[in-house]
Amino acid sequence: xxxxxxxxxxxxxxxxxxxxxxxxxxxxxxxxxxxxxxxxxxxxxxxxxxxxxxxxxxxxxxxxxxxxxxxxxxxxxxxxxxxxxxxxxxxxxxxxxxxxxxxxxxxxxxxxxxxxxxxxxxxxxxxxxxxxxxxxxxxxxxxxxxxxxxxxxxxxxxxxxxxxxxxxxxxxxxxxxxxxxxxxxxxxxxxxxxxxxxxxxxxxxxxxxxxxxxxxxxxxxxxxxxxxxxxxxxxxxxxxxxxxxxxxxxxxxxxxxxxxxxxxxxxxxxxxxxxxxxxxxxxxxxxxxxxxxxxxxxxxxxxxxxxxxxxxxxxxxxxxxxxxxxxxxxxxxxxxxxxxxxxxxxxxxxxxxx
DNA sequence: AAGGCGGGGAA
DNA sequence: TTCCCAGCCTT
Numbered sequence: 092x093x094x095x096x097x098x099x100x101x102x103x104x105x106x107x108x109x110x111x112x113x114x115x116x117x118x119x120x121x122x123x124x125x126x127x128x129x130x131x132x133x134x135x136x137x138x139x140x141x142x143x144x145x146x147x148x149x150x151x152x153x154x155x156x157x158x159x160x161x162x163x164x165x166x167x168x169x170x171x172x173x174x175x176x177x178x179x180x181x182x183x184x185x186x187x188x189x190x191x192x193x194x195x196x197x198x199x200x201x202x203x204x205x206x207x208x209x210x211x212x213x214x215x216x217x218x219x220x221x222x223x224x225x226x227x228x229x230x231x232x233x234x235x236x237x238x239x240x241x242x243x244x245x246x247x248x249x250x251x252x253x254x255x256x257x258x259x260x261x262x263x264x265x266x267x268x269x270x271x272x273x274x275x276x277x278x279x280x281x282x283x284x285x286x287x288x289x290x291x292x293x294x295x296x297x298x299x300x301x302x303x304x305x306x307x308x309x310x311x312x313x314x315x316x317x318x319x320x321x322x323x324x325x326x327x328x329x330x331x332x333x334x335x336x337x338x339x340x341x342x343x344x345x346x347x348x349x350x351x352x353x354x355x356x357x358x359x360x361x362x363x364x365x366x367x368x369x370x371x372x373x374x375x376x377x378x379x380x381x382x383x384x385x386x387x388x389x390x391x392x393x394x395x396x397x398x399x400x401x402x403x404x405x406x407x408x409x410x411x412x413x414x415x416x417x418x419x420x421x422x423x424x425x426x427x428x429x430x431x432x433x434x435x436x437x438x439x440x441x442x443x444x445x
Numbered sequence: 446a447a448g449g450c451g452g453g454g455a456a
Numbered sequence: 457t458t459c460c461c462a463g464c465c466t467t
Contacts, residue, residue, distance in 0.1 A: 136459085140462085171451090171453095172452075173450080230463075232461085232462070281462075347451080431451085
């Protein structure tokens, strides 16, 4: 512990009570709703997650409602929020809580941690906010606030860093109102001690903040740099049959977008032309029981869909067919499937008249 | 310990 | 462009 700061939590909470945003999950301690909000906000900004939270609470007011929903419905409602394993784990955990725990969430850190999709942060958040347990959360905001305030240069995305900051947060937490303390330090990081150009001149802590005193605010927190992103090349085969049907497939196995739907996909190592496309074994399989009348390229210039760890250089090939194949879906129903944003954007542009 | 996993907002 | 967001899981 770098220094004794007996008033840290008092000052922080006082700031929070004056400056906190009025968010729907702050008007409840219901563990189902707290859990739902915390899962949604993992690696996700409040303003991005908020509309999804409202949709989910309306569609599934109780954990039993979520548990009884088809997985496809849950994924469809989650569409656009990203990190879809969160939605799959959310649904699986709802079933466990509903069917094996009598609809009652665990009321302590250790048992919460056993739930799918619930890690150290989320278990601490639920334990403190719903059950008043003194469990400190450490999210991206907490790393930033503590590394600056105490001038700690330990890289935050390493095991020693995680341990050090967790221990420090645990020492600082207000044991009388742990939930309020946790939300206060996160809100302070999100709204005041921001990553770029924080307003240190007007900060409530600028007389004791080590980073400010030593002019190291821009250097903290320290984070090991991520590896460069990989380029991938996607060729989607958009079937357009005479009677306005197309083909959708569900993604299985590992990798991105598990259990979401997309058009038949041929991934290549580089950009290809139409004759190269037709020579791929996957294309031959695809076209076996299909009566293809014409193939055209929708976008000459690839759409570059950017994920945090890969760039998807994507071209859509329009495959007009005169016969109906099995496993086709009416184009008018495509909008009912959970699809990646990359597909949703294409669909809304190309199928807007269907 | 390292890598994979989305999408979007802000500077 | 780059950074990073109320992180977690698998290998």
